[in-house]
Amino acid sequence: MSERSFRRPGAGVYARHAFTLVELLVVIAIIGILVALLLPAIQAAREAARRSQCSNNLKQLALGMQNYHDTHQTLPPGNFHYDPGAGTLPTDRSWVGTNHAGCGHCPDGSFGWPVFILPFMEEQAVYELIDFTRQAYTPFLWDNEDRGAQGDPANDEASTSQPPAFVCPSARRARPANEQKDYAINGGAGCCAERRDGNPLAASRLGIGHYLSEIRFADVTDGTSNVFMLLEKAHSAPSSRTARDLGGNPFFFVTHQSQGYVDSRWPPNLDRQERVASSYHPGGLQVTMVDGAVRFVGNDIDFRTWQSMFTRMGGEVVGGF
Numbered sequence: 001m002s003e004r005s006f007r008r009p010g011a012g013v014y015a016r017h018a019f020t021l022v023e024l025l026v027v028i029a030i031i032g033i034l035v036a037l038l039l040p041a042i043q044a045a046r047e048a049a050r051r052s053q054c055s056n057n058l059k060q061l062a063l064g065m066q067n068y069h070d071t072h073q074t075l076p077p078g079n080f081h082y083d084p085g086a087g088t089l090p091t092d093r094s095w096v097g098t099n100h101a102g103c104g105h106c107p108d109g110s111f112g113w114p115v116f117i118l119p120f121m122e123e124q125a126v127y128e129l130i131d132f133t134r135q136a137y138t139p140f141l142w143d144n145e146d147r148g149a150q151g152d153p154a155n156d157e158a159s160t161s162q163p164p165a166f167v168c169p170s171a172r173r174a175r176p177a178n179e180q181k182d183y184a185i186n187g188g189a190g191c192c193a194e195r196r197d198g199n200p201l202a203a204s205r206l207g208i209g210h211y212l213s214e215i216r217f218a219d220v221t222d223g224t225s226n227v228f229m230l231l232e233k234a235h236s237a238p239s240s241r242t243a244r245d246l247g248g249n250p251f252f253f254v255t256h257q258s259q260g261y262v263d264s265r266w267p268p269n270l271d272r273q274e275r276v277a278s279s280y281h282p283g284g285l286q287v288t289m290v291d292g293a294v295r296f297v298g299n300d301i302d303f304r305t306w307q308s309m310f311t312r313m314g315g316e317v318v319g320g321f
Contacts, residue, residue: 179250
């Protein structure tokens with residue numbers, strides 16, 4: 001009797017092996033390389049979207065400034081303090097800063113330019129929250145130390161009702177987006193536009209806004225396409241007497257620290273506790289010219305060109321940027 005041989009079911013059919021450790025490591029390395037290649041592109045696309053939104057914000061703010069001019073035949077004041085007994089110029093000196101000893105001409109809670117363009121940005125409801133016969137208000141003020149809330153609580157609700165157009169999506173948030181803004185007005189060629197100064201040709205009076213200013217387009221003799229109107233001023237960037245990531249640009253509260261102003265003494269994005277134009281966009285910041293055009297200014301702009309675009313009647317020859 002012949003010996004019968006039996007085959008196990010599936011014999012002769014090769015079984016599928018699991019991945020080896022080496023193969024897994026190769027796959028993981030390939031995925032890592034792909035992620036490393038794609039991540040910068042994704043981040044760049046996100047920043048491009050944020051920068052586009054910031055540009056749209058600036059266009060909206062510039063349009064509000066221009067519509068204000070169309071109605072009042074002047075651009076809004078850089079900051080303003082109403083005193084019932086004096087009409088516009090306070091005489092009781094209750095507005096003078098208590099946070100800066102020895103400064104007899106420093107504001108303490110005057111109203112910055114943003115409030116005046118609110119009705120021209122379809123933000124009438126926010127504008128109507130403001131009591132201009134009282135001191136302005138901010139829930140938070142840093143002036144070399146945390147000074148807490150400042151001003152008249154009658155304007156508390158308004159101070160925390162900042163519209164989204166005042167917020168750059170690229171700016172790192174240090175304070176809530178309904179409290180502090182990321183833009184500023186051109187405050188001229190020197191400190192300090194928010195304070196009283198009887199000299200109309202003072203360096204701080206050569207820009208587009210200052211205390212009680214009434215600047216007309218006709219006053220911009222250097223050309224409305226050659227002069228900055230609004231610039232980025234990220235609230236979490238360093239500012240006067242305020243370090244980075246604290247918050248130094250309240251919605252409309254202005255003291256001797258020049259909140260809502262920048263001037264030409266410093267190049268863009270300089271890391272200094274001063275009135276520096278600043279943003280978190282890579283390589284520079286965005287601005288609007290007086291004619292409403294939005295432009296990107298690189299950090300490497302020629303400094304003389306940069307300074308010339310802060311004066312409205314300097315007669316400088318503006319180079320390209």
